Amino acid sequence: MIQFINVTKEYRNGTVGLKDINVKIEDGEFAFLIGASGAGKSTFTKLMIREIAPTSGSILIDGKGIHRLKKREIPIFRRNMGFVFQNYRLLSDRTAFENVAFAMEALGYGRDEVKKRAMYTLGQMGLANRAQHFPAELSGGEQQRVAIARAIVNNPKILVADEPTGNLDFETSREIMDILYEINESGTTVLMATHDRGIVEKSHHRILTLANGRLVGDDNLLAGYAIGHSNVQRSTSVLLDAAEQEKNDRGFHAATDEIGRVKSRLSMADAVQTEKKNYERNVAADAKTMSADRREMDKKILLHETKTLGAEAGKTAEPMLAQAKASQPAKTIEETQNLRSEQIKAVLEKSNNLKREEKSLLEKKEETVEHTALLEKNYKQEQQMKDAANIASEAKSQNDDWEKLILEAFK
Structure with a gap:
């Protein structure tokens, strides 16, 4: 059972989202939540899934005050709830099967159980033959049915649907509503926020009407x-x-x-x-009178909820990541040792190459020294030969001079 008791939500900027809301939704009930843009529908659903907390008042689900939940308790609380959004919010890089399986994997279910339940739920949605298709390969109605399958694969007690037919044509909207009615008939409590008066008027289910943050209509009261x-x-x-x-x-x-x-x-x-x-x-x-203001607000809400769900998915994945890292140390050490050995071999090889080059240079140096000494020796020998030739020339010249003197003396 869902119960709001004197619930008021005032935001930091002074805007009053809800004011003195008192309402009770019984287990297994189907209730529509309607109202103009800014009436308080988003605030109502955010309070239900504990995305925000009330400023005052109490919110009870199955008798437990969810307004008192601590941060770490919120993901556990949400395991008993399913969410369906106007824009589907499917992971574009995963198949229909993987999108549905992701919800169970995040909760730690085994591979066999995940496969069995994910395929069974897709079969309920008439999508067994589309399980391996990516969102871009599916029609709008098929994508919304994948989103519903993801929402109910954990058998939640409560399903919150925010404008689930907002982007669909009449015939596809009717099919989605039939699915939601069937889910409700199986015992799941369903709260659906919508602006489609046609759907609401054709239904015999309860209608909660919000205006300016107040509950101004309840079809049960109107009937009475x-x-x-x-x-x-x-x-x-x-x-x-x-x-x-x-x-x-x-x-x-x-x-x-x-x-x-x-x-x-x-x-x-x-x-x-x-x-x-x-x-x-x-x-x-x-x-x-729905206008672009509502669509812009939906975009902001979508961005905020995506970040919130992404953060929660990250927190849920941390133990899995830690476990994966814990299973790798031995392999990492072995790879590091092999890399270190290869690096040492490369250094040694480079050192040996340097030594060989040094030896070659020394040998060349010795050859150069020997060659230089030989050149110097040859140079000295050439100088000596030149000196000897000069001496011989001078001697010959002196000899010639003596010969002339002797000849002149005997004349």
Whole structure:
């Protein structure tokens, strides 16, 4: 059972999302939540799934006050709830099967159980033959059925559907509603927020109407209201007949006064009925005034909820990631040792190459020294030979001079 007791939600900017809401939704009930943009529907559903907490008042689900839940308790609480959104929110890089299986994998179910239940649920949606298709390969109606399968694969006690037919044509919307009705008939409590008056008016289920953050309509109350008005009309008719009789019996004036009082009661009943019809027309008019403001708000809500669900998915995946890392140390050490050995071999090889190059340079140096010494020796020998030639030339010149002197002396 879902119960709101004097619930008020005021945001930090001063906006009042809900004001003094008192409502009870029984187990297994199907209830529509309607109202114009800004009426408080999103605040209502966010409070139900504990995305936000009330400013005051109490929210009980199965007798437990969810407004007191701690952060770490919220994901556990949500395991008993399913969510369906207007824009499907499927993972584009995963198949229909993988999108449905993801919800179970995040809760730690075994591979066999995940496969069995995911395929069974897709079969319920008539999508067994589309299990391996990606969202881009599916029609809008098929994508929404995958989203519903993901929402109910864990057999939740409560299903919250936010504009599930908003992006679908009439025929596809009818098919989705039939599925939601079947889910409800199986015992699941369903709360559906919608602006589609056509769907609501064709249904015999409960209708909760919000306006300016207040609960201004409950179809159960309206039904009793209509019955009460009918009873007033019947009793008024009886009283009128009695008054006419009294007019004949007790006199004209007394009977006339009684007739006036009875007619006054009838006028009041008619006025109340007129007020009820005016209210219903206003609600219908509000629903038709949906504009870009609502769509923009839906985008902001979608972005915020995506971030929130993404953060929760990340938290849920952390133990799995830690376990995966814990199973790898031995392999990592072995790979590191192999890499270190290869690096050492490369360094040693480079060192040996340097040593060989150094030895080659030393040998060249020695050859250069020997060659230089040989050149110096040859140079000295050449100098000595030149000196000897000069001496011989000088000696020859002196000898010639002596020969001339001798010849002149003997002349």
